[in-house]
Amino acid sequence: MIILVTGTDTDIGKTITTAALAVRAGESVVVVKPAQTGVGPDEPGDLAEVERLTGLTALHEGVRLPEPLAPTTAARRAGIDLPSVEEYAKSIDEFARTYDTVLVEGAGGLLVGLDADGNNLADLAEHLTTPFRFVVVTRAGLGTLNHTGLTVEALRARGLPVEGLVIGAWPVSPDLAERCNLEDLPATTGVPVIGRIPAGVGEWGRAEFTAAVPGWFE
Numbered sequence: 001m002i003i004l005v006t007g008t009d010t011d012i013g014k015t016i017t018t019a020a021l022a023v024r025a026g027e028s029v030v031v032v033k034p035a036q037t038g039v040g041p042d043e044p045g046d047l048a049e050v051e052r053l054t055g056l057t058a059l060h061e062g063v064r065l066p067e068p069l070a071p072t073t074a075a076r077r078a079g080i081d082l083p084s085v086e087e088y089a090k091s092i093d094e095f096a097r098t099y100d101t102v103l104v105e106g107a108g109g110l111l112v113g114l115d116a117d118g119n120n121l122a123d124l125a126e127h128l129t130t131p132f133r134f135v136v137v138t139r140a141g142l143g144t145l146n147h148t149g150l151t152v153e154a155l156r157a158r159g160l161p162v163e164g165l166v167i168g169a170w171p172v173s174p175d176l177a178e179r180c181n182l183e184d185l186p187a188t189t190g191v192p193v194i195g196r197i198p199a200g201v202g203e204w205g206r207a208e209f210t211a212a213v214p215g216w217f218e
Contacts, residue, residue, distance in 0.1 A: 032061075122155065
């Protein structure tokens with residue numbers, strides 16, 4: 001099974017959610033990051049954070065781009081040719097032949113371009129031959145109903161399956177809007193909230209993180 005982790009925005013908690021899903025998936029899991037932006041050649045990227053939190057070593061990064069921009073923009077400015085989404089999909093399908101679960105962390109939101117033609121994570125999914133589903137990472141607070149609804153609607157318009165929503169940073173003391181959104185997100189989108197990642201867990205150590213993961217998901 002392939003799980004594509006997307007979000008309603010950037011800095012939404014996709015990497016921490018991906019790490020938590022990797023722990024939840026068990027032993028036969030690989031994490032793929034097709035495009036990493038905003039990091040230099042020797043700097044730790046999102047997959048280094050996944051490794052630190054989980055101990056997972058089956059990690060595969062595609063193109064690395066130095067500027068913190070959308071992959072298409074960063075690649076254009078750096079003069080780097082990006083693989084096509086068809087090429088990305090082929091490599092992800094190959095991982096699925098070896099691992100029970102392939103987790104694919106997208107860049108930014110769903111419609112952020114991944115290749116020179118501007119194709120995005122939804123376009124990539126349409127080229128997969130292995131069964132897949134999306135997990136949408138979203139915010140807890142005001143604005144999330146609209147942003148999450150738009151993302152889910154874009155996926156449904158293409159006939160792409162959505163497993164559920166994960167709130168990427170659930171506060172210790174949620175305010176009124178956050179508490180109401182927890183109930184309203186499923187009603188607005190028709191998709192269940194399958195997980196809530198507590199705010200700040202990215203600062204935890206591996207043992208504490210992995211032990212806590214089961215309590216974050218329905």
